[in-house]
Amino acid sequence: MTVRSYQPEDFEAVCDIYLDAKRAELRFEPGDFSFTPLQQDEVLLAAFKECDVIVYEHETVLGFAASFDGQLRALFVREGARGQGVGQALLDAVLTAATSDVALNVAQSNQGAIRFYKRNGFTLAGETHRQYSGIDVHYVQMNWERL
Numbered sequence: 001m002t003v004r005s006y007q008p009e010d011f012e013a014v015c016d017i018y019l020d021a022k023r024a025e026l027r028f029e030p031g032d033f034s035f036t037p038l039q040q041d042e043v044l045l046a047a048f049k050e051c052d053v054i055v056y057e058h059e060t061v062l063g064f065a066a067s068f069d070g071q072l073r074a075l076f077v078r079e080g081a082r083g084q085g086v087g088q089a090l091l092d093a094v095l096t097a098a099t100s101d102v103a104l105n106v107a108q109s110n111q112g113a114i115r116f117y118k119r120n121g122f123t124l125a126g127e128t129h130r131q132y133s134g135i136d137v138h139y140v141q142m143n144w145e146r147l
Contacts, residue, residue: 003093006053006064013061014053015039021076028109031135047073054093056086065090072104091120101146105130105139117142 006014018038026033038044051066051073063077063086072094077086095102105128106113122142129138 001056001058001089003054003056003089006055010055010061010064011039014055014064017061017064017076017078018074020079024079025076025107025110025113026132026137028111029107029135029137031133033135034133052097054090056081056090062086063090065094067094067098067102070098070100070102072102075104087116088120091116095120095144098144098146102144104142106142108138108140114140114142117144120144 015038019035022035023033036044038048047068048066051068053064053066055061056063056077061078062081064074065072065076066074072091075087075090075094077090102122103125104117104122106117108114108127122144124140125143126141127138128141129136131137
């Protein structure tokens with residue numbers, strides 16, 4: 001088990017994890033969502049490419065985190081690996097490497113993720129919203145202060 005830097009050969013696994021985890025992230029939201037795979041979404045793909053990306057690997061890639069300029073843009077774990085410390089290992093690596101405070105947005109309906117981030121020292125900082133499939137999704141903005 002290891003957290004390491006993303007390599008181009010990880011892309012297919014990262015795309016699979018992204019699509020699966022995005023569905024799980026919004027499972028408590030009302031509405032019928034249609035998700036565009038990462039490799040087909042020009043805006044998200046461009047944002048992904050500018051990020052520092054790490055992966056958690058144990059025989060295969062089980063999760064990834066993507067951060068850019070003090071913002072954690074993604075922390076996603078493969079469905080069968082959730083609850084086994086993969087997300088914690090990825091977040092620990094992101095926070096250890098952080099040179100400044102870290103901000104993130106998490107779906108307000110994803111209470112498990114909000115509790116996870118609170119346990120790791122993140123505090124509520126505000127709210128925002130985005131649209132997926134034309135449906136408004138409310139997000140909680142959270143911050144972690146580098147000591």
